[in-house]
Amino acid sequence: MKPDSITMTTLSGLCKQDVVCIFGTGDFGRSLGLRLLQAGYEVVYGSRDPKNSALLPKGAKVMTHEEAAQAARVIFVAVHREHYDFLSSLSLALEGKVLVDISNNLRRGLYPQSNAEYLSTLVPGAVVVKAFNTISAWALQSGGLDANRQVLICGNNPDAKQAVVDIAHSLGLTALDRGSLRAASELEDIPLQLFPMWRLPFRIAVGLLAVFFIYVLIQDVIYKWVMEKKDISFRIMVSLANKAFPMVALVMLALCYLPGIMAAFLQLYNGTKYRRFPDWLDRWMLCRKQLGLLALAFAFLHVLYTFAIPIRYYVYHRRVTFTSTIIKENKTYEFENIMAWRSDSYLAMGMLGFALFVLLGITSLPSVSNSLNWREFSCIQSKLGHLTLLLCTAHAFLYGWDKFLKPASYKWWMPPGYMVSLVVPCVVLVLKLFLITPCMDRTITRIRQGWERSAGMPHKEEKSSQPLIL
Amino acid sequence: MKPDSITMTTLSGLCKQDVVCIFGTGDFGRSLGLRLLQAGYEVVYGSRDPKNSALLPKGAKVMTHEEAAQAARVIFVAVHREHYDFLSSLSLALEGKVLVDISNNLRRGLYPQSNAEYLSTLVPGAVVVKAFNTISAWALQSGGLDANRQVLICGNNPDAKQAVVDIAHSLGLTALDRGSLRAASELEDIPLQLFPMWRLPFRIAVGLLAVFFIYVLIQDVIYKWVMEKKDISFRIMVSLANKAFPMVALVMLALCYLPGIMAAFLQLYNGTKYRRFPDWLDRWMLCRKQLGLLALAFAFLHVLYTFAIPIRYYVYHRRVTFTSTIIKENKTYEFENIMAWRSDSYLAMGMLGFALFVLLGITSLPSVSNSLNWREFSCIQSKLGHLTLLLCTAHAFLYGWDKFLKPASYKWWMPPGYMVSLVVPCVVLVLKLFLITPCMDRTITRIRQGWERSAGMPHKEEKSSQPLIL
Amino acid sequence: MKPDSITMTTLSGLCKQDVVCIFGTGDFGRSLGLRLLQAGYEVVYGSRDPKNSALLPKGAKVMTHEEAAQAARVIFVAVHREHYDFLSSLSLALEGKVLVDISNNLRRGLYPQSNAEYLSTLVPGAVVVKAFNTISAWALQSGGLDANRQVLICGNNPDAKQAVVDIAHSLGLTALDRGSLRAASELEDIPLQLFPMWRLPFRIAVGLLAVFFIYVLIQDVIYKWVMEKKDISFRIMVSLANKAFPMVALVMLALCYLPGIMAAFLQLYNGTKYRRFPDWLDRWMLCRKQLGLLALAFAFLHVLYTFAIPIRYYVYHRRVTFTSTIIKENKTYEFENIMAWRSDSYLAMGMLGFALFVLLGITSLPSVSNSLNWREFSCIQSKLGHLTLLLCTAHAFLYGWDKFLKPASYKWWMPPGYMVSLVVPCVVLVLKLFLITPCMDRTITRIRQGWERSAGMPHKEEKSSQPLIL
Known part of the structure; x- marks a missing residue:
């Protein structure tokens, strides 16, 4: 891929033929890969250990992390936060890539920093987007019919966010932008909420x-x-x-x-x-x-x-x-x-x-x-x-x-x-x-409807037919 | 902003960094501003009276109507129809802008002309789009989970409509194009319908x-x-x-x-x-x-x-x-x-x-x-x-x-x-x-399945498996 | 329309002013035409027999198949598979066009080849996209409120698919890409499924x-x-x-x-x-x-x-x-x-x-x-x-x-x-x-959480908080 074509991709959004890389071969990585393949993407797994590839979806390739990272612009990091450290050794290969942090924690307040922010300090050269953490592997597998279809996304780079939004749309999900990467800790708390x-x-x-x-x-x-x-x-x-x-x-x-x-x-x-x-x-x-x-x-x-x-x-x-x-x-x-x-x-x-x-x-x-x-x-x-x-x-x-x-x-x-x-x-x-x-x-x-007793005249700017109180 | 950059915006759709202006600081204006800020937009309120700004969402700027209008390409008019007249005095600042009319009336048939059409006659230099009037402030606040998420849109200019569709999408709402501005009166009747x-x-x-x-x-x-x-x-x-x-x-x-x-x-x-x-x-x-x-x-x-x-x-x-x-x-x-x-x-x-x-x-x-x-x-x-x-x-x-x-x-x-x-x-x-x-x-x-007795032969063009009558 | 502008359309997606052609004037053709007109498209019907045009939506034009095909880039084929053969005679007019196959069969396994694949062999010069067959005429008429809004799409050409996705979006429907045209037979089976x-x-x-x-x-x-x-x-x-x-x-x-x-x-x-x-x-x-x-x-x-x-x-x-x-x-x-x-x-x-x-x-x-x-x-x-x-x-x-x-x-x-x-x-x-x-x-x-007894150590790559088994 020549630099020129990369610029084009950046401008026009990720096109369908693009390669998507997934680090991690757990439930979520596998389910995501399957859906991406169905949607026409090429999927490349980066794995430390290719022995589990038997369970990977048919049509996906498995490579080392380094090779996989080089093959794609968007990389889903489907790895526990505790194992993020190996990513810092890949910083050269990850330069300029979009890293999608999909991780969740076991309970609230486990770490002072959100996983996504931690990831962006580990690999400063990459652009980190927090997304997909509120979607379960189950929802991806069952075609999104039985579960929440809304992907919440946050990040500092609009182009990177748009690339993730495009992927979400082509998987039949809706995307909701929640602002900058500072919102990541809020997003990471959502799956831990209990009513x-x-x-x-x-x-x-x-x-x-x-x-x-x-x-x-x-x-x-x-x-x-x-x-x-x-x-x-x-x-x-x-x-x-x-x-x-x-x-x-x-x-x-x-x-x-x-x-x-x-x-x-x-x-x-x-x-x-x-x-x-x-x-x-x-x-x-x-x-x-x-x-x-x-x-x-x-x-x-x-x-x-x-x-x-x-x-x-x-x-x-x-x-x-x-x-x-x-x-x-x-x-x-x-x-x-x-x-x-x-x-x-x-x-x-x-x-x-x-x-x-x-x-x-x-x-x-x-x-x-x-x-x-x-x-x-x-x-x-x-x-x-x-x-x-x-x-x-x-x-x-x-x-x-x-x-x-x-x-x-x-x-x-x-x-x-x-x-x-x-x-x-x-x-x-x-x-x-x-x-x-x-x-x-x-x-x-x-x-x-906006009237105020003190002023004695109706308040000018108000949309009337929707009182907030029943 | 140079004319050149405006053309670019027009072509590529509104990008996330763009500024959105809101006229009106009522319930709807405030809720909309909050959601726009969360979605990464810069929000500028145009207000006649900055004293209510205490209730405005954090991060938004408050200016005079004229300044605010100049800062953005898309302007939400969250003001009652009765107070639209001040807009005609701003016609210079509003030249070429997209005015989104979100207003509703208290009852049907109050005016011969729909609010949006009236607005477009008041400010002929601006492009008026009717949208968001079927969305309640409450729905915006509660994140769209409990209420209708479909934004109905109509207007005569496709680029302007697309800009509003983009905003709707980035707020996690779906958009449905209902045609030209003549459909505005129909859209304004929807929130007044009672079963x-x-x-x-x-x-x-x-x-x-x-x-x-x-x-x-x-x-x-x-x-x-x-x-x-x-x-x-x-x-x-x-x-x-x-x-x-x-x-x-x-x-x-x-x-x-x-x-x-x-x-x-x-x-x-x-x-x-x-x-x-x-x-x-x-x-x-x-x-x-x-x-x-x-x-x-x-x-x-x-x-x-x-x-x-x-x-x-x-x-x-x-x-x-x-x-x-x-x-x-x-x-x-x-x-x-x-x-x-x-x-x-x-x-x-x-x-x-x-x-x-x-x-x-x-x-x-x-x-x-x-x-x-x-x-x-x-x-x-x-x-x-x-x-x-x-x-x-x-x-x-x-x-x-x-x-x-x-x-x-x-x-x-x-x-x-x-x-x-x-x-x-x-x-x-x-x-x-x-x-x-x-x-x-x-x-x-x-x-x-399309057969007709008179012709004596099956009708050619029909999709069969979906009879309209149960 | 000059060849140049056609290229631009191909790049930037179908724009709203575009003409859409529908072959077939049955229930589905009529309902689709009505919704397209409401969404601001120009609609042209290709019909062998213009006498039924009395039931067609107001504002649509009726032409011969050949004229209609030339007027639009996207052509919906709302005709039974048994009557597809007339399309091979139009192959010149259909060269390079996007043919959307929306057909369903009366029961499973009626034909060895899916309708969409059969269509693409009949008109090799056109790009066939399978879509909309899971949407009923009823759903289109009632504004999608009471029925499934998800359009399943498959096809081999990403640009053509994107054009159909755009149309689905402007009708207020969501689109889900299901991969290449080989998935068409699967899509054609969906409306025939009974629980x-x-x-x-x-x-x-x-x-x-x-x-x-x-x-x-x-x-x-x-x-x-x-x-x-x-x-x-x-x-x-x-x-x-x-x-x-x-x-x-x-x-x-x-x-x-x-x-x-x-x-x-x-x-x-x-x-x-x-x-x-x-x-x-x-x-x-x-x-x-x-x-x-x-x-x-x-x-x-x-x-x-x-x-x-x-x-x-x-x-x-x-x-x-x-x-x-x-x-x-x-x-x-x-x-x-x-x-x-x-x-x-x-x-x-x-x-x-x-x-x-x-x-x-x-x-x-x-x-x-x-x-x-x-x-x-x-x-x-x-x-x-x-x-x-x-x-x-x-x-x-x-x-x-x-x-x-x-x-x-x-x-x-x-x-x-x-x-x-x-x-x-x-x-x-x-x-x-x-x-x-x-x-x-x-x-x-x-x-x-990914631990394995044989290895004796936790498996590295896993997203923990979402066990697949309740």
């Missing part, structure tokens, strides 16, 4: 579940044991769980809509939307989706547990006993119309609320929310969301009915569990009701 | 629900009240709803397959597929997916309501009363084998039908249907769809059993509700049965 | 269902008939189905995790991961997702059938009879605490297991698994998966309780069905338990 957005909501869910479960345990099992020396501990498995689940679901659904309402009040108070929210509110607002989905999971468990009621031995036993008592004592079991209304309304509210909740869950699937425009998404998530909360709150109120009037419900001065879980939803609904009064609604809408 | 495809099916669902609910209300509650002066209005909440829901679900599922069958008959009658269907049929066929999903929603409610039957107070009361009557009157409750068969078959048909229905729903999720080829998709939606309809119709027939023979079922000469809902499904199934007889099936297949 | 990955799992499911159903049929209905001459055949519809469904679900869930465990043992035995697995194991591991989803379908049916128990006539009759017997014989129905614990635990295990199973199902939706990184995906699929299996196995054990001790359970020496279905899950769980003992776990982890 970072789910952590806070998950902890809230576990905390609430523990608190509510102990609460109903005290009221139910322990109270009975202490007061009547009667062991009803079998109720733990289903009855108590089915009390705690809906409580958690209801509170978390309300927590999902509370921050939006607090943000609206803050904006009303500030008279502008151009003031940052406090950090905790920002963080809360970013995990609303996760809060909602966890609430849905608990609601789903509640539905399962409720439908299983009539097949429980305990319930069956109670029903048989009740019937025989009535017959033996020759009582009549009077039909109460009000009781029928209450029981049916309570069930209907719950089931309609759950159906809407499932709808909310479906629309938060990435592929579904992708196909909605902003107005549709916000209509479903905000309007249907508040309607769901309203139905579920009504469900809880109808469940309780007049229990709150009966002193027997307050065991050891503790209000029954369902009342505790109603506090947050009621607060949210009352505040929301206040916000949608015509007068408040008008002010909020104006503020979100 | 346009769902409107007709939703109205049909609400209409059917209302009609069926009133029908069973008259037959059940009102009839009882008029004839026996007995108030059973509590049945409204669950019993009546659970009669109306399955009726709506069954009729809508049938309506989902009726247009395909009508189209087949039309093609048989015309003897060709090269004649347009009437408009109403075209529109009906386009909303089949929505009809089916709404039917699934009602079927889901029916399942919930049915499983809740044994925990209803009314049902519990009736069962206790029934048992005590039997015992007190010393009757034996004879076990009828035929009744057991019927009850179990009825439930089994319903549950198998529902399971298949859920499967149909899952395969219509965008990400699932994307991973199917045409043959797989049509196999599931057509074959499994008709099987689902068959099972659900059998479920309804087994529910009714011999009721249609008993005069008591016809209250006030009205047939029971389930019979009304069986009309459309039966018509669909009978017609479908007719169409899949070998003789009809062969003709239909030939017509769909 | 190739689902075939084996589906057969396993049907086979297991048949075996288990007959097994419980013999034990239940036939045993009763032979021994007591009592007809309980009505139990087939629900009771027996609800015994067979959970058995199939449990065994298939276990089969889904068995190959991963076998692979781990093989790696332990080999002392390296650099030896290929036997073919059957590879194939088994590739269909684990499908096995799991079918298991979920059966679990879903089991849940539906179980919740329907209390509304069955048979169950209602048995309960009434039981209650009256107790009352008439003046027995007391003693409450057994242990029975309440068992019944509730059994239900709770099942419901928690099912909820986790649904979660597993949701995360295997393409759009959800796409948004997870490898570590998150493997955490859910492996850890939660084994937990699900554990819960479901416990559910089955609690269901059986002490049945296995009672000789009456072994009808005709056959163990009860649930015991049969517990064999595979128990094996999987015991082996998994063995693998996660600290000592085994450490060895496995080291092997998967």
Whole structure:
């Protein structure tokens, strides 16, 4: 290859006939080589040890590192960071080459410097690009259908980045430029993440579940044991769980809509939307989706547990006993119309609320929310969301009915569990009701369109139809 | 920047080092700037009022509009249409620049001219491209994971469009060219749409629900009240709803397959597929997916309501009363084998039908249907769809059993509700049965492969394996 | 167009103003033309018969094949293979043109040579590219929202392929290069595939269902008939189905995790991961997702059938009879605490297991698994998966309780069905338990990071954080 042709390649992007070199014959190196060959590239492996070449894809050549490096402009370094040192001995052959660092670490903060930056200090003559580390060997093998197709790329040299972007595109992947090589450590952390957005909501869910479960345990099992020396501990498995689940679901659904309402009040108070929210509110607002989905999971468990009621031995036993008592004592079991209304309304509210909740869950699937425009998404998530909360709150109120009037419900001065879980939803609904009064609604809408109270005139530069807060 | 270098930029597309200018410091302007900075662009804000710059992303410069315009070739106009007039005073600085109009309106038909066309008349020396208006600030901030990633672009100058396409790609978005600037008004309507495809099916669902609910209300509650002066209005909440829901679900599922069958008959009658269907049929066929999903929603409610039957107070009361009557009157409750068969078959048909229905729903999720080829998709939606309809119709027939023979079922000469809902499904199934007889099936297949009865010979140019009608 | 400008087009890729020619006016030709026009291309149809032009999109021109071919560089051949012969007469006009073969066949193996290769022998002077055959006319019409957007491309000439890639991109589709024209027959088979990955799992499911159903049929209905001459055949519809469904679900869930465990043992035995697995194991591991989803379908049916128990006539009759017997014989129905614990635990295990199973199902939706990184995906699929299996196995054990001790359970020496279905899950769980003992776990982890027992030292080149086996 003459210098002239190299310049041309640099200008016009890597063309398909080009040779790509891969250092390393592990899973990732092999999968990548196979896909490159399928896409029409020539693939050259650089290996210290050609004995593993039996597993390499057909059509690829295996050479020494030095020879392989000279054959290609782009070199994928599919080697662990601990073994990078051999690269410094190749610095002559790597001069001017594009080194693609695809490495990941076993855990965060193992090294002070990102692998890619370390590589660029080892081989200062080469141009290092960090890429492909978020793509798994599995994703490459299965044709990218089942896994993340987005290649995140960073590096200091635009031409080198473009060459890697071209390769990504010809493998059927999309590329996202994340800036200079300083972003490498951020990219290297991504594959090590374990549901970072789910952590806070998950902890809230576990905390609430523990608190509510102990609460109903005290009221139910322990109270009975202490007061009547009667062991009803079998109720733990289903009855108590089915009390705690809906409580958690209801509170978390309300927590999902509370921050939006607090943000609206803050904006009303500030008279502008151009003031940052406090950090905790920002963080809360970013995990609303996760809060909602966890609430849905608990609601789903509640539905399962409720439908299983009539097949429980305990319930069956109670029903048989009740019937025989009535017959033996020759009582009549009077039909109460009000009781029928209450029981049916309570069930209907719950089931309609759950159906809407499932709808909310479906629309938060990435592929579904992708196909909605902003107005549709916000209509479903905000309007249907508040309607769901309203139905579920009504469900809880109808469940309780007049229990709150009966002193027997307050065991050891503790209000029954369902009342505790109603506090947050009621607060949210009352505040929301206040916000949608015509007068408040008008002010909020104006503020979100850029109006500021202090200035007294609408703010000039704003794109209006996309409020950030649902 | 010398004119020479501008020409180069025009030829080779915008390169990453280029400067991008943003007019407007609202939500969208800020989010866009942040993502551009991350992708390696230099970002310059043009602002009338630098005091809001506190909220701008780090690394961006803020200048006057004039200075900012001179620094970049591509300028995003993130300003409301009402404030566009200041741009005409900058026409000298904007000469030859690419102005990207990202604006949306608050509602449709607010202005006779689209915002982008208005902009191009205001600044005739600049090249206006409409783009990014369907992308929300939120989508830009969250890295495009949770929202629509497709940038729709239109404009009259291909080079300018290409520059915007390049920017979209480097932000990890996909671009779709929608033609000349005349398409701008269409693009500006998209973010204002509210489920346009769902409107007709939703109205049909609400209409059917209302009609069926009133029908069973008259037959059940009102009839009882008029004839026996007995108030059973509590049945409204669950019993009546659970009669109306399955009726709506069954009729809508049938309506989902009726247009395909009508189209087949039309093609048989015309003897060709090269004649347009009437408009109403075209529109009906386009909303089949929505009809089916709404039917699934009602079927889901029916399942919930049915499983809740044994925990209803009314049902519990009736069962206790029934048992005590039997015992007190010393009757034996004879076990009828035929009744057991019927009850179990009825439930089994319903549950198998529902399971298949859920499967149909899952395969219509965008990400699932994307991973199917045409043959797989049509196999599931057509074959499994008709099987689902068959099972659900059998479920309804087994529910009714011999009721249609008993005069008591016809209250006030009205047939029971389930019979009304069986009309459309039966018509669909009978017609479908007719169409899949070998003789009809062969003709239909030939017509769909391009054969025409009039010509008597196969039509030459056709791609056969992808019939448009399921 | 001067020869000079043609050369430029070849170098810089097809520019938007270019003319695209389509041979064939069928569904696909029309849909493609419409989308090309929307994307700003000029479209020219070549047709033998201009009478059908009434259905062609507005703005397209219709010419003879020869004229149309001369007007464009890229020609889409939307004609059946049987009618390709007319193209050989146009070979002069087609010299140097890019012919895009989009054809599909009615079934596999119809011709010895792929359509695209046949085309290139017919018109040797043209450059043939196979593309777009996996995209349906429907997908093109509906804007690619509801269908597969990936265009698979193969061909021998990189420039020609690039021209087609550019067209695909400007239609908002993604392109995936699949190599040389030899891959065409593979591409032509794709639209004819009918769930190739689902075939084996589906057969396993049907086979297991048949075996288990007959097994419980013999034990239940036939045993009763032979021994007591009592007809309980009505139990087939629900009771027996609800015994067979959970058995199939449990065994298939276990089969889904068995190959991963076998692979781990093989790696332990080999002392390296650099030896290929036997073919059957590879194939088994590739269909684990499908096995799991079918298991979920059966679990879903089991849940539906179980919740329907209390509304069955048979169950209602048995309960009434039981209650009256107790009352008439003046027995007391003693409450057994242990029975309440068992019944509730059994239900709770099942419901928690099912909820986790649904979660597993949701995360295997393409759009959800796409948004997870490898570590998150493997955490859910492996850890939660084994937990699900554990819960479901416990559910089955609690269901059986002490049945296995009672000789009456072994009808005709056959163990009860649930015991049969517990064999595979128990094996999987015991082996998994063995693998996660600290000592085994450490060895496995080291092997998967590239360590080899024979060499005694870690293998140098490996990317560690992405094990291929869950």
